Amino acid sequence: MTDSGPRPARRSGPLLLGVRHHGPGSARAVRAALDAACPAVVLIEGPPEADALIPLAADPDLRPPVALLAHAVDEPGRSAFWPLAEFSPEWVAVRWALRHGVPARFIDLPATHTLAWQEQEQEQEQEQKQKQKQGQEEEAPVVSGPDKRAPDCGSRAPGELGPAAGEQAPDGPAAALVAGDQARVDPLAVLAEAAGYDDPERWWEDVVEHRGPGERDPFAPFDALAEAMGALRERFGTGGHPRDAVREAHMRLRLRDARKEFGDAVAVVCGAWHVPALRERTTVTADRALLKGLPKVRTDLTWVPWTHRRLARSSGYGAGIDSPGWYGHLFRALDRPVERWLTRVAGLLREEDMIVSSAHVIEAVRLAETLAAMRGRPLPGLGETMDAVRAVMCDGSDVPLSLVHDRLVVGDVLGEVPESAPAVPLQRDLARQQRSLRIRPEALERELELDLRGDTDAGRSRLLHRLRLLGVGWGEPARSRGSTGTFRETWRLRWEPELAVKVAEAGVWGTTVLGATQAKAEADATAATALADVTALAEQCLLAGLPDALPVVMRVLADRAALDTDVGHLAQALPALVRSLRYGDVRGTDTGALTGVAAGLAERIFVGLPPACTSLDADAADEMRGHVDAVHTAVGLLAETLAGTADPGRGDLRERWRTVLRALSLRDTAPGVIRGRAVRLLLDDGALDAGEAARLMGLALSPGTPPPDAAAWIEGFVGGGGGLLLVHDDRLLGMVDAWLTGVPAEAFTDVLPLLRRTFAAYEPGVRRTLGELVRRGPGERADRPGGHTVTPGFAAEPDIxxxxxxxxxxxxxxxxxxxxxxxxxxxxxxxxx
Structure with a gap:
């Protein structure tokens, strides 16, 4: 490196570089200060257990954004993240140290204490919730006064200069959420208000982020920021974060150790809020006393991929920035950042088939600069550029502007971690299968269409289903827009950083995806209490290709089915079980063990359903109607499956189900919605002719039937897509019309909600046709036996x-x-x- 001028003079002592985490201006300033000072060691705010992971930052396959993940060995779900982007000062400091062969060390409180604190906080929150619940039940008196809350340090980025996760930046110089006896302070909000700004983000951009790289004194910004933070610490103390004192005590101890080894040639990169505390003169005994007796938990650390979306506040992680994509651009574009940014915006809008020319870019740049001058800003910020984009490129519309915000201002960048990074065996096996199946994790949500007749797509399906069973929600099933065959699957995939924790947590079940999924399926089957849960698990085992776990699930299923006498539970269980039988054709899975259980469940439903449909209220009747529909579909599939078997006693399964439906249709004690539904299912199945259906409707709509019961019968008969039946069968429509016009006025308001719910489910075109038919009135009499009415425009019989x-x-x-x-x-x- 060649100096362009004399090296700026510095005071004696360690170089304390106070930064804002994830700030491109801070990152550039840190790089310039390190180049000027050339320290012998770089100390960085972060968990000391990660010192062994620092050399991996030199690996070209480790691409930010990434995060240090610490999780408890015995409870992987308890974890903490330290995210780093390419524009994070900590990342710049690590890469500078590696490039210059200088040791780099983390000096924050060890993760072993941080995770133990999280456990204590969760226990305290649970106790507080229980006390509040007990207080509400006992009607405790209301005490007036300020809302006192415990500081939420666990969800905040360690050392973060900004509000904790889920918090809003407070108003006023006190900047206070009350925390015990102290006010929780947002330093940026206080400094911005003192400077006359109402927006801390805008103040920070003007003062820090828009500073050029050509400063003569690279240490001046850090001296000024340290002075400002010193004044805040004198006024607000720890700023409502009492545990910061413990963290800062550990930082001072690590700083003393480094000075003993390297002298004053030490550089410290930490949150600016901590700089005054590191300059404070304390004794080693006092600092160690603060650390004495801290809780501990055994931890493991590794690098994991992170995303820009998770760096944004809107994601629920309080990283202190709203626009990681914009900050990344500012860090990379050292000259003409506005022009380059608006050029990227124009390219994105062109990809979306919007007409955006070079003239639009030029005009948007001019407008952004004009807005910055009018608002007294040194350079156009994100607000000015987005206002210019809305006015010039988006014609004043917020719809394309939201696309720009989502794709560019926030972004969907996903970091990468090399294979050499430490990982649990389950994570390594998952990565191997991802490479083998050519299905990479991506931050941007995308749809994946699978054809299960191919080996690769079948393997992808099994992997995604296994991960879902393990609780790793990388993919969610979606409705296929093309073929509806059982050989087709559609998934929506999106990799979130938290899934790394889920994978580590699932590692307790096994070292491979297959082994872990089998173990968890067997454990879930044993622990399941509801029959429907076991059948759903059997379905998942078939989807995930777990033949070794299926015998255990089937044994539990048979036991639960034998003991469960609730027809509703049996009806809930049967559809999933029958669907599972269909997978053998496409996936090549042996489903023979399911056949006997499914047939046995069906027989028990046939026997118990009619008695279970008596004495039901409206809600229970509607729920039972859903069960009847599901069983009807399941019986049809089961009958097809059993048709090719050698069991002669199962061949008339469909006919026995029709006998149950006939019994329900004539059972006076059954609710009208169930009786009507039974008639409709028989009619659709061809087991009941149209004349008999009309006769049963006439009986249900006779003057002696109470109007609410008749309306319920209609809901069961024509509800759920039955509009076309009324369109094509004018006799049924005429009966409904005649009954409705004859309902007494005092009863009409009682039946109206049922009818509205029924007919509102029809397609708009069906409703218009029905309205036209009712307005037109009875049709012409046909010259055919029976003299059935024929509506004009509709034939009496299909034209083959x-x-x-x-x-x-x-x-x-x-x-x-x-x-x-x-x-x-x-x-x-x-x-x-």
Missing amino acids: GRADAVLPVLRLLLGLETEPGTIDDNRLAGVGT
């Missing part, structure tokens, strides 16, 4: 000839036509599936 004419076009669209007059049976079977 016209329907057959559509088939060639459908075959062509679906790609089923191979030769004239032939169909590829295999492809047809796939589409049918």
